[in-house]
Amino acid sequence: MNDPELLPILRYPDPRLHTVARPITAVDDRVRAIIPRMLATMYAAHGIGLAATQVDIHERLIVIDVSEERDQPMVLINPEIEWASPETRKGEEGCLSVPGIYDGVERSVAVRVRALDGEGHSRVIEAEGMLAVCIQHEMDHLMGKVFVEYLSPLKRNRIKTKLLKAERAAHA
């Protein structure tokens, strides 16, 4: 079998990153064909999570692998938060759509999420630590939200300027 073809990742401040994703109505061949491509794209970029929004597919689909060995892929389709801990913690986050930028975001330390897996089976995921943060970060993407939007407008504008400059330099 050929390696799955990688998908281009949208970079902030691309306005398409602010698209709200639609629910997936059926986990069919079309959806099952996207999943390996998203996983390959995430692994190639050394990311721990990727939302379909980031590859310009505006459907509620997320892939995650927070394992050290990069061998525990998770697929979340139509994820819904059933419970989020009132306890929050500020931790450093990065994003494949915001390369080279890391900053603190306050998140619930634990969440319980219901989602379909890659076979279309309903699953409940109890997550804490890095997985909980990652799920919240990726679910934000599906709502059109990038983590830099939690930062101050001043910081966000600096990041925007920096990334636009880098993009212009890359295309010069």
Ligand code: NI
């Ligand atoms: Ni991200």
